[in-house]
Amino acid sequence: GDSVTQMEGPVTLSEEAFLTINCTYTATGYPSLFWYVQYPGEGLQLLLKATKADDKGSNKGFEATYRKETTSFHLEKGSVQVSDSAVYFCALSRRRANSKLTFGKGITLSVRP
């Protein structure tokens, strides 16, 4: 079945540090890929998405590129801020009608001032 694997956490960085969160997937065909963010006590917010190979999703300084050859969708940000502290989930959905999301385990990011 479909699965998403994220790097182990938690991750603690200093403000303005470079961030990479690894995500790889296993799925039949070519799924759509997503990063969702969950701030403390809140729901899931879509951060960015990519729907086909070599697509780059970007939002709020975060980027991720859909790599079919490595089945990866790593999240990067050049300079993190304290406000980026949250839990980040990588997810996929099949490219068919009303497909469910399959999430990775999530990783907690803490950014120190």
Add this chain to the structure above:
Amino acid sequence: AAGVIQSPRHLIKEKRETATLKCYPIPRHDTVYWYQQGPGQDPQFLISFYEKMQSDKGSIPDRFSAQQFSDYHSELNMSSLELGDSALYFCASSLPSGGASDTQYFGPGTRLTVL
């Protein structure tokens, strides 16, 4: 912009009681999904509805049932509650299928505590 609305936001129940969670999708969204997120866990898909019909089913216990109504809102009914049902329950909605419209937008969740 309008978002997904869930009610109640918090719910405390005793074991063996019944709970009903409600979800109001974003206007014009006709597909609703339910997810369960245990403490420190990733969200797990429970069930989805498209145009008031069940679309897909995941790891939803037989004690749970759900439906989507004519106004597209959905309700998740949970009976014979167990301690292990304590979790955050998310509802998400999406536009009709295809291309960029497969994005799911999540509500703030209902935190269910079973004592």
